[in-house]
Structures are given as structure tokens and as C-alpha cells.
Amino acid sequence: MRLLRRIAKAYLAPMMEEHRTVLKRLEDDVRTIRSLLESEATKNSKHVEETTQNIQKITSKIYNLQKNLESIQHDVKTMEAELQKLKTEIAVVFSNITSHGGAPSTSKEISHTRLDSPNHENDFLREKAPIQSSKRKDERPHQVKHETSTETKMKKKVIPPEKRGGRPRVGYLENQDFTVRSAKSTYVTRKTKSPSLRSELVCVRRGRVWQVYLNLPDDMLSKPGLEVWQGGSRLFKEAYGWPLVCLDKDIEVKWDEDGAQKVHKVFEALQANDALLFKLDHTLERGRQVKRVSKGAYLTIVPETWELATGIPNDPEPTQFPGYKAYYLDTTRTKRPVFSAEGRTFVPWKQIEFVLVGQIIADYDKEIGPLFRYPPCVKAPTDVWKEINLVVIGEEGPGKNKWRTSFKPNPEDEVQSLPPELSIRRGGWYFLRFYDEDDHLVDSMDFRFMGALKEIRVRPQDNVIVPGPSGHVVARVEFHHEKGSEVIPMENLHSVRFVKKEPWLTVVEIPPDPSLDLTRWRVILTAQDPKPEVELSINIPRLWWAVADIEAKPSDLHWRDKMVTFSKKDFCATSRVALFFKLPLSLPRLRIGFEHHLRTYTLSHPKHHIVVGLAEFTDAEALQKPGEHRLRIKIGRQSIDVAKVLVSLQCKWCKFTSFEVDSLIEHVFSSHKNEIFRNPTYDEMRELVPELPAKIYQCPYCEIYVEEDDPRNPTSMITRHVEEEHHPRETLGRPVSFRIVDDIEEIRTKISKYKNLPRFQVCRFCGEKFDLQKVQENDLLEHIREVHWDKVCQLV
Ligand SMILES: [Zn+2]
Ligand SMILES: [Zn+2]
Ligand SMILES: [Zn+2]
Structure with missing residues (x-):
């Protein structure tokens, strides 16, 4: 030991010393590197900080520049307009001075006069549209005015579109007299084209049927003796115009002029493969004929042989004209209006987009x-x-x-x-x-x-809002506007709460109520006179559903935002139960189903709801298994369980139900065992226990049990017993009846030699016999579970 220690001291100590030195050097190195790294990190973070600050400065500069640019643009626009207004007025005053020899007149009157004489252009207008006559300068303006206006009326028959009949959209069908109030516009240009009398076709839905009417330009309405004829029939004006009787005959307008009858064709009969295209207005019930298809809601009236080939289900609607049908099309949602006929597909209208x-x-x-x-x-x-x-x-x-x-x-x-x-x-x-x-x-x-409305913010914001577990929440709408403007609801919205009403900010809270998903508002610029205003709609795209009879009217639907519970019978093939979905206006389709088997449903009309008849899911795999199943929908990027379906097993004999096969079988076994198993019959018992006699009788007088085993004399023993033991005279003349004993339990208790007869149970469904000395009760239960569980219960 001592030797070992000495060796260690001699050899190990210097080695350890050496290692210690190396370690120390390493530690020093690490320290140096760390301090280097730290200083480097500080430098970097300082740099990042500086860069961030710079970016922020630049961003705010850009923002300010944008704001400046915006206001400059606005100023420029306003100034341009002012300038043009002034130019117009100067030109008008100037022309007035020259034509009236300096007669005083207010500029307003002048501009109105100008309005009614379309060819009376001012200098500025000439600049913009150098199209007018060159001889004008040589003539006295007041003569020019007279001549050109007469010319326009008598010879050229130019009815430019901006002067055309009626009011726009809402009122255009009534053909009211119309005067162009703002003829100040230097933008107004006149055409000097070949004579044309333009009228237009409008479509109107009357009940379910689409009708087409002719509208004439205002200038024609005042013609004396005006008559409208299609083929041989005279058309009579109704509220919406002159109703067409067919599409395959020209329409002519006749009137009296200079003692003669003038005739003009205003509608050319459709050829065999022609169709009509109408752009619908916001009511989706009326539209004007257009030549090109762009984005929006359209009605097409096409020959009956045409089929819409957009791939999206779209039922045609009836028209007034035999051989034609109408299709509603929304080109903001669907693709181009492609049709097919006679095996080829085509797009009948050129597509353009403004x-x-x-x-x-x-x-x-x-x-x-x-x-x-x-x-x-x-x-x-x-x-x-x-x-x-x-x-x-x-x-x-x-x-x-x-x-x-x-x-x-x-x-x-x-x-x-x-x-x-x-x-x-x-x-x-x-x-x-x-x-x-x-x-x-x-x-x-x-x-x-x-201009006074800067921004509208709606929270929550998404293209579809699906409810949480406790339903939809209150939505918050912020109107950011300029001072001097006001936001007010169009209708009386009692349940909408104004949270803030400040000069530049109006905040409202919209409770979760399907009738408030689309609310209409007005923004009025009260600081200006007359007060310009604009209507706007706030749409909270909440998803709602309802359960009702498949043919229920929309007014009878009770919209919900919480999960519904169904039973299996709601899904049977004859079920009339349906789920209705009120979709957000921008999402026309959803997918619905169990687990991963979803079906797609698409709205045919934006004002309708999606109706899902539960009978369509009668074969769904999920409904064939007991348990709780979720009916799931997918809409946009969101998905939500809208209903749970409880499929349970019901006992065949009573109202007991369970989701679990085991508990149902336990119930059946404990409550209805006799409905499934029975005791064997005497003959079955004899097959199992061959020593049992053919018959056992009981004596009617002394109740003794007698076994009979001779098949040739089946009652010999009992007859002998009666004769020997009882009074034969009493039985004379009367047939002696012996009770046959076939109840195994009775035999077991009353006849001591059979007291140990084996116990059997026979399955009522398959006849299998169970020897209870060999099997347990549990084996019987297992037999039901394995072989007959579907016979003792049903899915409900
Ligand atoms: Zn039961
Ligand atoms: Zn007896
Ligand atoms: Zn069985």
C-alpha cells in the first residue's frame, strides 16, 4: 500500500498538476470568448435598435406623405371641378352676351337654356370634344341655337342615352319626364350620328313568370297618335312599359307627323338561335337589356333547347314566351354563362369588365x-x-x-x-x-x-362566423367618420346599442339575432347643404340553422346557434325533418355529413336557404352503430358540429335503451330471460335422458305417479292401478282420465328417483340446448351476445 501511494505521488501528482494548468488555460480562453461575444451582441442589438427606429421613422414619413398626397389629390379634384364650373359659366355668360347683345341674365337661367339646346357648345366643350360644326363661328349664335335645335328635333332624331327615358333603376320603368338638371357639365357631348330611335327592353318578374316590356325614349312619348305594334297586335302601355306578346316578331312604333304616319322599327325579331341578356338591378326582380356580360346579377331569356353548362345546378324559370325559358345568373359567383345546345357549348355574350x-x-x-x-x-x-x-x-x-x-x-x-x-x-x-x-x-x-366616411370596422371579422359552444356573441361595429357627419340606422333598431356617439366615431353593438345580421345605415354629411348622404349595409356573416318540416315556409323557421339533438328515426327514409341553413351572404355553399362523408349543397338563389332533408342520410354508416354521432358542416375554412344524433339500442320487449351492447344484453338477460330461453319439453328431455319412461301419468284418485313404458299398451299400468286400488264401479260407464305429467320440474320434485334429473335450457331462437350442470349462466349470456344480440334489440 505504501508503495502504491509512493508511486502515485511520484507519477500522478505531476500529471494532475499538468492537467490543472491546461484546464485553467481553457477556462481563460472561454472567458475571453464570452466577453468578445457579449460585446459583439451589444453592438448588434444597438444596431438592430437603430435600424428599427429608422424603419419606424421612414414608415411614419411614408404615411404622412400618403396623407398629404391624398389631400392634395382631393384638393386638385375639387379645384379642377371649380375651374371647369367657372369656365363653363364664363363661356355661357360670354355666349349670352354675344347672342343677347349684353342683355342681363343670371347664369343659372343661362345654363338651363343651354341644357335644352344640345348643340350649343361652349369653347371649353369644343376643346374637350372637337366634333361640332365649323360654320358656327361665322353665324350669329342665337340663330345657330334656333336652327340646330330644330334640326335635332326634326331631322336627326338623336336621342342621346343620357336623356333617355325615365329614372334610373328604381323608377326607370315609369318613363317619367326627365330634364337634365346639371347641363353645366362640360363632359356632356352630343353625337351627330345617323338617325336612330332607341328604345330599350326591360325584364320584370311578375309572380313566378318573367315578362319583357318595351320602354320608349321620352322624346317619343309625346308624339301625337303614338301606337306600338308587334306583328299584327297592338301593344298597350302598362306600368312597366309595353308588354311584348312574343319574341319572334318585330315591334314598330307609329305616330302622326306633318299629316302623315311615321313608322319606326324599335325591336328586331329574335332569330332561332338568339337570346336576350338583362342586367338585374338590386331588387333582382327587374333588369335592363345589355349587350355584354360583365360582373353582376343577370337574367337570360334563351330558347328552350339551350341548357346552362356552368356545372352548377340552376333551375330555369318560366317566361311569358312559349319556346323560351329564363336563367338567373350571378357572374360574381359563377363562371362565364356557358350554354350547350345540339351537342356544342358556347358563350352567347362577349365578356367585358369595367x-x-x-x-x-x-x-x-x-x-x-x-x-x-x-x-x-x-x-x-x-x-x-x-x-x-x-x-x-x-x-x-x-x-x-x-x-x-x-x-x-x-x-x-x-x-x-x-x-x-x-x-x-x-x-x-x-x-x-x-x-x-x-x-x-x-x-x-x-x-x-x-368622403366623410373613413373606415368601417366590424368585430368579429371573418367571411363566416360560426357560433361558439354558447352561441353567437355580440358584434361591434365602428364607423370612423369626419366631424360634421352622422351615422344613423335606416330602420328602428331597438336592440342595437350605441356604445359611442362622438363627432368622429360612432360605435354600435349588434346582438346575435338573425334579423340583425344585415342592417342598413345612412351616413349624412350634415355640414354641407344640401346634405349628401349614402346608404350602407353592415353584414355580420353569422351562420344559423333551423329544424323544421322539409316544406316549411321561411317565415316559420326558428333560427338557432346551438347544437340540435336528433334520433335515428329523424333520418328514416320517409322522414320529413330537415335542417335549414341561413348562410352568410358571401358563401353560397356548404358541406354536411357524418365523419368524413360530407355532401355539398349550393344555394340556387341568394335569397333562399339551404335545405338538407335528413332522409338523405338514411344510409349513413354512422347511423348503423349505437352511440352519439355528430352531424358536421364545413363552410369556408370553418367547420362546426350542428347536431348530435343519439343512436341507441332498445330492448325488444320494453322501453329500456342503451348505447352499449353489453348493458343491453345484461338487461335482456336479467329481465327477459324467459323470452330467450325455455325449459326443454318432455320429449326433448327424454332424448337427453333416455331412462325416462315414454309417459308418466298421475292417478286422478290418489295422485300417485305411474310410469308407462310399453308402447303397445300405453295405459295398461295406470288402468290396472285404478282397477285395483280404487272402486272400479264408481268409474264404470265413465272414461277414466289420466293426467299426463310432462312438466320436468314436477317430475323432479314428485318422483324421487328423478330428483337428480339434469337441468337444461333451450334457446328459443336456435334450439340449442344447454346443460346447466356443464355450463354457467354466463355462457347463456355469451350465447345471446355472440349469436342473437340483434334479435333482442333494435337501433332507435
Ligand atoms: Zn327490456
Ligand atoms: Zn290411485
Ligand atoms: Zn340460440
Whole structure:
């Protein structure tokens, strides 16, 4: 030991010393590296901090610049408009001075006069549209005025689109007299084209049937002796216009002029493979005929042989005209209107698209056009603009004498800005109509704008809101607006709560109520006179469902946002129970089913609900197993269980139910054992225990049991017993009846030699016999479970 220690001291100590030194050096190194790293990290973080600050500075600068640019743009627009207004007025005053020799007149009167004489252009207008006669300058303006207006009326018969009949959209079918109030517009240009008398076709849904009416331009309505004829039938004007009797005959308008009858064809009969296209307005019940298809809601009236080939189910609707049917189409949702006939597919209308460009304020805009902060620009490819001769823009909505103007687009530019007068109006609801060289309506669209409205924020925000476990929650809507404007609901919304009403912010809370998912509001600029206003819709895209008879009326539906419970019988093949879904307006389809087997349902009409008849799921795999199953829907990116289906096993003999086979079998075994198992019959027992006699009788007098085993004399023993033991005389003349004893239990208890007879149970379903000396009760239960469980219960 001592030696070992010495060796260790001699050899190990220096080695350890050496290692210690190395270790120390390593530790020093680590320390140096760490301090280096730390200083480096500090430097980096400082750098990151600086960069972040710089980015923030730059972002805020960009933001400020954007704001400045926005306000400059707005100012420029306003100034442009002001300038043009002034130019117009100066030109008008100037022309008035020259024509009236300086007679005093107010500029307002002058501008109205100007309005009624379409060819009386001012200098500015000439600049914009150098199309008018060159001899004008040589003549006295007041003569020119007289001559050109007469010429227009008598010879040219030009009825430009912006002066065409009736009011836009809401009232256009009534053909009210219309005066262009805002003829100040320098954008108004006149055409000097070949004579044309343009009328238009409108479609109107009357009940379930679509009817087509002819609308005539205002100028024609006042013609003396005006008559409208189609084929040999005279048409008589109704509220919506002159109803067409067919589509395959021309329509002619006749009137008296200079003692003669003038005749003009206003509608050319459809050829065998022609169809009509109408752009529907926000009611989806009326529309104007258009030449091109863009985005929006359309009605097509097509020959009966045509089939819609968009791949989306779409039932045709009836029309007034034999041989034709109507299809409702929404090109914002579906693809192009493709039709098929005689084995080929085709797109009957050329597709174009005008896009409104501007700062959009998101509200629910499907029906009355998008909402912008400032007047938008219109964008289309230049080849589309080449087709457009005139764009008419006007105030939309009911009422007479609404503001309206027009401009001729520059076919070189993709983006056309709207007349600057529009931005001076500060807000409102407007239509745009695009006409081609022949004054045919090519497309139309609506938009709204309100400069005082900055932003609308809706919480929660999603394209579909599915309820949580306790249903939908209150939604919060924030209207950010400028001072001097006000947000008010269109209807009396008692349950909507105003949380904040400040000059620049209005906050409302919308409770979870399906009738409040779509609310209508007005934003009014009270600071200006007249007060421009704009309507808008707030859509809370909540998902709701209801349970009702498959043919229930929408008014009878009780909408829910919590899980529904069904039983299996609700899904039987004859069930009339249905689930109705009220979908968010932007999502027309959902998928529904058990587990992963989902079926797709699509809305055929945006105003309808999706109806899912539960009978359609009668064969669903899930319903063939006991337990709780979830009916799940998928909509957009969300999915939710809308119903649970309790499929239980019910005892065949009583009302007992269970989800579990085991507990049901236990119940059946304990409560209904005799319905499943029975004791063996005497003959069955004899097969199992051959020593049993053929018959056992009981003496009617002394109740003794007698066994008979001789098949040739089956009653010899009992007869002998009666004769020997009892009074035969008493039995003379009367047949002696012996009771046959076949009850095994009686034999077992009454005849001592059989007291140990084995005990058997016989299955009533399959006849299998169980020797209870060899098997346990549990084996009987197992027999039911394994062989007959479906005979003792049913799925309910
Ligand atoms: Zn039972
Ligand atoms: Zn007896
Ligand atoms: Zn059995």
C-alpha cells in the first residue's frame, strides 16, 4: 500500500498538476470568448435598435406623405371641378352676351337654356370634344341655337342615352319626364350620328313568370297618335312599359307627323338561335337589356333547347314566351354563362369588365354597388373603351329630376376618371351606364361614395362566423367618420346599442339575432347643404340553422346557434325533418355529413336557404352503430358540429335503451330471460335422458305417479292401478282420465328417483340446448351476445 501511494505521488501528482494548468488555460480562453461575444451582441442589438427606429421613422414619413398626397389629390379634384364650373359659366355668360347683345341674365337661367339646346357648345366643350360644326363661328349664335335645335328635333332624331327615358333603376320603368338638371357639365357631348330611335327592353318578374316590356325614349312619348305594334297586335302601355306578346316578331312604333304616319322599327325579331341578356338591378326582380356580360346579377331569356353548362345546378324559370325559358345568373359567383345546345357549348355574350378603382370602404355592397371614400375611376382594357361611345353617370335611387351627366371616354386610356363635378357632391349613390356607337346599353353598374366616411370596422371579422359552444356573441361595429357627419340606422333598431356617439366615431353593438345580421345605415354629411348622404349595409356573416318540416315556409323557421339533438328515426327514409341553413351572404355553399362523408349543397338563389332533408342520410354508416354521432358542416375554412344524433339500442320487449351492447344484453338477460330461453319439453328431455319412461301419468284418485313404458299398451299400468286400488264401479260407464305429467320440474320434485334429473335450457331462437350442470349462466349470456344480440334489440 505504501508503495502504491509512493508511486502515485511520484507519477500522478505531476500529471494532475499538468492537467490543472491546461484546464485553467481553457477556462481563460472561454472567458475571453464570452466577453468578445457579449460585446459583439451589444453592438448588434444597438444596431438592430437603430435600424428599427429608422424603419419606424421612414414608415411614419411614408404615411404622412400618403396623407398629404391624398389631400392634395382631393384638393386638385375639387379645384379642377371649380375651374371647369367657372369656365363653363364664363363661356355661357360670354355666349349670352354675344347672342343677347349684353342683355342681363343670371347664369343659372343661362345654363338651363343651354341644357335644352344640345348643340350649343361652349369653347371649353369644343376643346374637350372637337366634333361640332365649323360654320358656327361665322353665324350669329342665337340663330345657330334656333336652327340646330330644330334640326335635332326634326331631322336627326338623336336621342342621346343620357336623356333617355325615365329614372334610373328604381323608377326607370315609369318613363317619367326627365330634364337634365346639371347641363353645366362640360363632359356632356352630343353625337351627330345617323338617325336612330332607341328604345330599350326591360325584364320584370311578375309572380313566378318573367315578362319583357318595351320602354320608349321620352322624346317619343309625346308624339301625337303614338301606337306600338308587334306583328299584327297592338301593344298597350302598362306600368312597366309595353308588354311584348312574343319574341319572334318585330315591334314598330307609329305616330302622326306633318299629316302623315311615321313608322319606326324599335325591336328586331329574335332569330332561332338568339337570346336576350338583362342586367338585374338590386331588387333582382327587374333588369335592363345589355349587350355584354360583365360582373353582376343577370337574367337570360334563351330558347328552350339551350341548357346552362356552368356545372352548377340552376333551375330555369318560366317566361311569358312559349319556346323560351329564363336563367338567373350571378357572374360574381359563377363562371362565364356557358350554354350547350345540339351537342356544342358556347358563350352567347362577349365578356367585358369595367372595374371601379378607388379607396374602398368595406360594407356589404352586393346590391347597390361598392362604397368608396372618393369618386372612383373606371378601368377597362382599351379595346373595351374603343367600343364605348358614351358613359352616362347619374344619381341613383327613387325621385325625379336627379343629377345626371355624361362623358365620352378616351379610348387610349385604360383608366378613365369620372367628371370632377362628382367630387364636389361629396357623396351619394350613382349609376354608370356604358353605351356603344349605336346607343346600345353595353353594361351598367352602381357605386356609392362618401368622403366623410373613413373606415368601417366590424368585430368579429371573418367571411363566416360560426357560433361558439354558447352561441353567437355580440358584434361591434365602428364607423370612423369626419366631424360634421352622422351615422344613423335606416330602420328602428331597438336592440342595437350605441356604445359611442362622438363627432368622429360612432360605435354600435349588434346582438346575435338573425334579423340583425344585415342592417342598413345612412351616413349624412350634415355640414354641407344640401346634405349628401349614402346608404350602407353592415353584414355580420353569422351562420344559423333551423329544424323544421322539409316544406316549411321561411317565415316559420326558428333560427338557432346551438347544437340540435336528433334520433335515428329523424333520418328514416320517409322522414320529413330537415335542417335549414341561413348562410352568410358571401358563401353560397356548404358541406354536411357524418365523419368524413360530407355532401355539398349550393344555394340556387341568394335569397333562399339551404335545405338538407335528413332522409338523405338514411344510409349513413354512422347511423348503423349505437352511440352519439355528430352531424358536421364545413363552410369556408370553418367547420362546426350542428347536431348530435343519439343512436341507441332498445330492448325488444320494453322501453329500456342503451348505447352499449353489453348493458343491453345484461338487461335482456336479467329481465327477459324467459323470452330467450325455455325449459326443454318432455320429449326433448327424454332424448337427453333416455331412462325416462315414454309417459308418466298421475292417478286422478290418489295422485300417485305411474310410469308407462310399453308402447303397445300405453295405459295398461295406470288402468290396472285404478282397477285395483280404487272402486272400479264408481268409474264404470265413465272414461277414466289420466293426467299426463310432462312438466320436468314436477317430475323432479314428485318422483324421487328423478330428483337428480339434469337441468337444461333451450334457446328459443336456435334450439340449442344447454346443460346447466356443464355450463354457467354466463355462457347463456355469451350465447345471446355472440349469436342473437340483434334479435333482442333494435337501433332507435
Ligand atoms: Zn327490456
Ligand atoms: Zn290411485
Ligand atoms: Zn340460440
